[in-house]
Amino acid sequence: MTTLTTRPASAAAVRAHHLADAPSDLRCPAAGKSRSMHRFPAATYLCRAVAREERAIAQQALEATDRTASRRVGALALTGSAVFAAVLVLLATGRAEAAPGAVVLALLAAAFVLVVVALVVVLRRHEAEHDALAHRVQMYEARLQELRARR
Template sequence: MTALTTNPAPAPGAPRPHLVDVPTDHRLQARGRRRDTHRFPAATYLCRSVAREERAVAQQALETTDRSASRRIGGLGGVVALLFTAALVVLATGRADTRPGVLALVALGGLLVAAIVALVAVLRSHEREHDVLAERVRMYDARLLELRPRR
């Protein structure tokens, strides 16, 4: 009888090794946004065509994420510019000398701070999503290089 090879279990709290071809859930976890049906990536070690298909799916997901993030960032940037312009208009017209003008400036300032915080949050979440998806694309590129026919 042959002996079975075993891998020792990692110690609690120790980092797990990154296995390239294990099926994992590549859906991005996001609050409030609905995601597509769960999809396991195929075993790319089987052949080049499978690796090419998986790379195309990963590249498409990366492009989709970049497009949606640029729309959100552009919208929030427009809101920030609009609020800043409104504050400048209140200051330029001289209405900041009255009590309603001061309250308007305070409200515009608070909204401006909230919009900037939202913009930073969107930028950080997009950075994380982009890094994960770009790593997937790089992984499939590396797999394609490994599967390159040897002559």
């Protein structure tokens, strides 16, 4: 099996068009979404302007995912608190001793377990997404530091 070789873009190509940093640069303008998402995963070959732009995009994505996760966690926490309060009210009034109350108590307990499981799932997914985006921001920051040192 042969090895696949790559050759870095020439300096003339980089100067000619600042978006052509590497052979694998995939910055095709899509229908209206050319600037709204991260397009280049490796910060190794980026020039200063593109690294700044990509770092800003990655930081915006990180902030957006943090806001989304905090809203989801808040909604689940509020739901869990409401279910827990309903269980406490049911137990405090003594209605859980009758047959219909026991069924309602079991349903509320199951709902509380589902809320806790959903909370764990949301937190785990957010942790993975946050770590990936934070790493991406750090890659661009490291590339910018490297380019500043070359000045």
